[in-house]
Amino acid sequence: MFCKWKNKTLPSEEEWVYAAYTEIRKISSSNFIYGKTYEYPVGNTPEGVNCLKDCKFKNHINYTKLLSRGNGHSEVGVTKKGINGLYDMGANVWEWANIKNKIIKATKGGSWWYGKEQMHLNHQARKDKNMSAVYIGFRCVKDLN
Numbered sequence: 001m002f003c004k005w006k007n008k009t010l011p012s013e014e015e016w017v018y019a020a021y022t023e024i025r026k027i028s029s030s031n032f033i034y035g036k037t038y039e040y041p042v043g044n045t046p047e048g049v050n051c052l053k054d055c056k057f058k059n060h061i062n063y064t065k066l067l068s069r070g071n072g073h074s075e076v077g078v079t080k081k082g083i084n085g086l087y088d089m090g091a092n093v094w095e096w097a098n099i100k101n102k103i104i105k106a107t108k109g110g111s112w113w114y115g116k117e118q119m120h121l122n123h124q125a126r127k128d129k130n131m132s133a134v135y136i137g138f139r140c141v142k143d144l145n
Contacts, residue, residue: 008140009098013106015141016097020082020089020109021121032083039121041082041090041109046116048080051091054115072112073134090119093137094127104128111135 020041023032040046077087094107104126110119113135
């Protein structure tokens with residue numbers, strides 16, 4: 001796996017949720033409040049992320065002629081910067097996260113293929129760990145153990 005090769009790991013579901021929804025920086029350039037947990041990875045609303053129908057993101061590349069569902073992926077870092085200064089934690093692509101299960105993994109954050117409900121703080125999605133799809137990606141984290 002790529003993360004292991006880079007001496008990193010997939011985040012646990014808890015790590016992913018904490019980083020995506022709770023502001024842990026004491027000073028935020030985006031006016032997020034330290035210690036506050038938000039409903040979406042970009043704040044109290046999903047505005048500014050790349051998802052189907054209800055996210056109010058204006059993608060500068062129009063894929064609608066190529067795809068029958070949504071605008072497709074946007075380039076990394078062109079959506080609204082979210083909690084903790086992170087990009088693309090809400091929508092664009094689901095991201096794999098580890099859970100205590102050998103057969104399935106969590107996917108977090110929703111994707112361009114779905115609407116805002118899948119990126120909400122309380123949404124839980126599970127998929128077979130061997131599944132692949134154009135709307136699922138990953139991000140590696142440094143293993144502190």
